[in-house]
Amino acid sequence: PAVGKQDFIRQIVRDDLAQGRHKAPKTRFPPEPNGYLHIGHAKAICLNFGIASEFGGVCNLRFDDTNPAKEDPEFVRAIEDDVRWLGFEWAELRHASDYFEVLYRAAEKLIRQGDAFVCDLSAEQVREYRGTLTEPGRHSPFRERSVEENLDLFARMRAGEFADGARTLRAKIDMASGNINLRDPALYRIKKVAHQNTGDDWPIYPMYDFAHALSDAVEGITHSLCTLEFEDHRPLYDWCVDKVDLAHSPELLQPLLDRGLPNQAAKPRQIEFSRLNISYTVMSKRKLVALVNDGLVEGWDDPRMYTLQGLRRRGYTPASLRLLIDRVGISKQNSVIDFGVLEGCLRDDLDAHAPRRMAVVDPLKFVLTNLPEGHAETLSFPNHPKDEAMGHRVVPFSRELWIEREDFAEAPPKGWKRLVPGGEVRLRGAGIARCDEVIKNAAGEIVELRGTLDLESRPGMTGADRKIKGTIHWVSAPHAVPAEIRLYDRLFAVADPDDESEGKSYRDHLNPASRSVVRGWVEPAAATAAPETSFQFERLGYFVADRRDHAPDAPVFNRSVTLRDAWSQ
Ligand code: ATP
Ligand code: MG
Ligand code: MG
Numbered sequence: 001p002a003v004g005k006q007d008f009i010r011q012i013v014r015d016d017l018a019q020g021r022h023k024a025p026k027t028r029f030p031p032e033p034n035g036y037l038h039i040g041h042a043k044a045i046c047l048n049f050g051i052a053s054e055f056g057g058v059c060n061l062r063f064d065d066t067n068p069a070k071e072d073p074e075f076v077r078a079i080e081d082d083v084r085w086l087g088f089e090w091a092e093l094r095h096a097s098d099y100f101e102v103l104y105r106a107a108e109k110l111i112r113q114g115d116a117f118v119c120d121l122s123a124e125q126v127r128e129y130r131g132t133l134t135e136p137g138r139h140s141p142f143r144e145r146s147v148e149e150n151l152d153l154f155a156r157m158r159a160g161e162f163a164d165g166a167r168t169l170r171a172k173i174d175m176a177s178g179n180i181n182l183r184d185p186a187l188y189r190i191k192k193v194a195h196q197n198t199g200d201d202w203p204i205y206p207m208y209d210f211a212h213a214l215s216d217a218v219e220g221i222t223h224s225l226c227t228l229e230f231e232d233h234r235p236l237y238d239w240c241v242d243k244v245d246l247a248h249s250p251e252l253l254q255p256l257l258d259r260g261l262p263n264q265a266a267k268p269r270q271i272e273f274s275r276l277n278i279s280y281t282v283m284s285k286r287k288l289v290a291l292v293n294d295g296l297v298e299g300w301d302d303p304r305m306y307t308l309q310g311l312r313r314r315g316y317t318p319a320s321l322r323l324l325i326d327r328v329g330i331s332k333q334n335s336v337i338d339f340g341v342l343e344g345c346l347r348d349d350l351d352a353h354a355p356r357r358m359a360v361v362d363p364l365k366f367v368l369t370n371l372p373e374g375h376a377e378t379l380s381f382p383n384h385p386k387d388e389a390m391g392h393r394v395v396p397f398s399r400e401l402w403i404e405r406e407d408f409a410e411a412p413p414k415g416w417k418r419l420v421p422g423g424e425v426r427l428r429g430a431g432i433a434r435c436d437e438v439i440k441n442a443a444g445e446i447v448e449l450r451g452t453l454d455l456e457s458r459p460g461m462t463g464a465d466r467k468i469k470g471t472i473h474w475v476s477a478p479h480a481v482p483a484e485i486r487l488y489d490r491l492f493a494v495a496d497p498d499d500e501s502e503g504k505s506y507r508d509h510l511n512p513a514s515r516s517v518v519r520g521w522v523e524p525a526a527a528t529a530a531p532e533t534s535f536q537f538e539r540l541g542y543f544v545a546d547r548r549d550h551a552p553d554a555p556v557f558n559r560s561v562t563l564r565d566a567w568s569q
Helices: 008-018 039-054 073-085 096-112 123-130 147-158 208-219 228-244 250-258 285-293 308-314 318-328 339-353
Strands: 026-029 058-063 093-095 116-119 168-171 186-190 204-206 223-227 269-273 363-368 376-382 392-398 400-404 424-427 431-440 446-454 474-476 481-488 515-522 534-537 541-545 556-561
Touching: 008 039, 008 223, 008 269, 026 039, 026 208, 026 223, 039 058, 039 073, 039 223, 039 308, 039 318, 058 073, 058 096, 058 208, 073 308, 093 096, 096 116, 096 147, 096 168, 096 186, 096 204, 096 208, 096 228, 096 250, 116 147, 147 186, 168 228, 204 208, 208 228, 223 228, 228 269, 308 556, 318 339, 339 534, 339 541, 339 556, 363 431, 392 400, 392 474, 534 556
Parallel strands: 026 058, 058 093, 223 269, 363 446, 481 556
Antiparallel strands: 116 168, 168 186, 186 204, 363 400, 376 392, 400 474, 424 431, 431 446, 481 515, 534 541, 541 556
């Protein structure tokens, strides 16, 4: 299996399977449900689910919900939605909170082994005792408590007897370790806050490192893939897994068996990879929240947001995001991917798969005076120039057209190929037309063009082969449907919006031209599309029918990406 991708993690999985260490890999995607997923998460999702499916394994979706104060069921639903939208299905849906009873028993086991103790130092004292990078820490005065006393105090922590922060359960590892994560880190803290899944059952909550490592072990995760900032945590991860040794302590798993959850304990291995960073974006949940709360965007799914919900609404397809992750690859090298790479993935996907349509965003009337009043006909246009299988559509054509205002110039610049007074242009798929007359209003503004259609140049006629410099798109004015067209661009004007030098913040880096809304006209076969249908509007770019606001009688299209990259020039 999986001959395709050759990154170092897939190589490890391949080797492990070849050595018979596992029959199949089991991975997990472990988001904290404290915000919406962003494009960085797509990398972790594609990696975990991708490896599982390529090597005949499975991947769990696990909510790392050990922090009750910050978590919200709204995020849980959105995360499930996003993972499915990206094209993946989890084997089991779990929560770290499913394991609270197992984790509690595991902590008791550590106490009985002399590997954990209840500490009465305050948070501030713990910091003082911890030492620094250059200085070893000092032992807590509570480190040598007896097993009995520790078991008793831990039980009373669990019973809710002590105030928040009064005590912690700490691992007994090494206060002199060069790795500060190993200096007797906290395993449990007291926090009398209701939890979205367990309600008021628990006044104590496990710390991330302990809960994360053991959740992996409980689920039988073989390869625990995480981002590089957890590299320093790996020794603690291994310590938790080894000391608790779930695989050989089936009794610890009894609470799960009682709830009908399968016992799959295994020894997982943590492997780190570099985060996805993309220029012109911010990806921290904190900043994404602030953009919403400060009203700088219109919500979590604003089409300029780098949340998966925002990208989806902008018109990014799941395939384009999976393509991005493939192109970026997996390594331990930190880097920043140019935003143009992301846009290029969308263009490549939509160029191949999006049907073509015609729309006019800045309309100017063009009347073909040699056609009879009320003349109307239908033309058949291929939906895609290179994919006959995508079929044809009916495009109405008539005496009165809308063309793009910028396709006409009274005084054309050098090299101009489009319409000029007295000049000819090809009307996409309809024939060759000449401009005979320019009608202006009292203010001198052009309000209409009048001209003639060369009746020998209709589609299929030999006169259609005449060489004409320019081809423009159009829609038939009586048939076109008025549409709201939202022209989006990058939310930030600078490559590094996180740059905080000179007292700046990401707020100072916003692109003032990231959104403008115009009224245009679209051909009927665009208007009738279902929400979330993507099109190439010929010569304009790729657009998507807005997921929330589009309706066939009141179409709303979002510009997903322009046809060419205007930023990297
Ligand atoms: P943020 O720091 O942006 O708030 P997070 O890491 O706190 O994100 P989690 O919900 O904990 O968010 O992330 C779930 C998983 O997604 C983790 O395994 C994390 O390593 C991974 N992840 C988060 N951001 C990125 C990124 N930019 N690139 C790759 N993986 C990421
Ligand atoms: Mg996190
Ligand atoms: Mg984080």
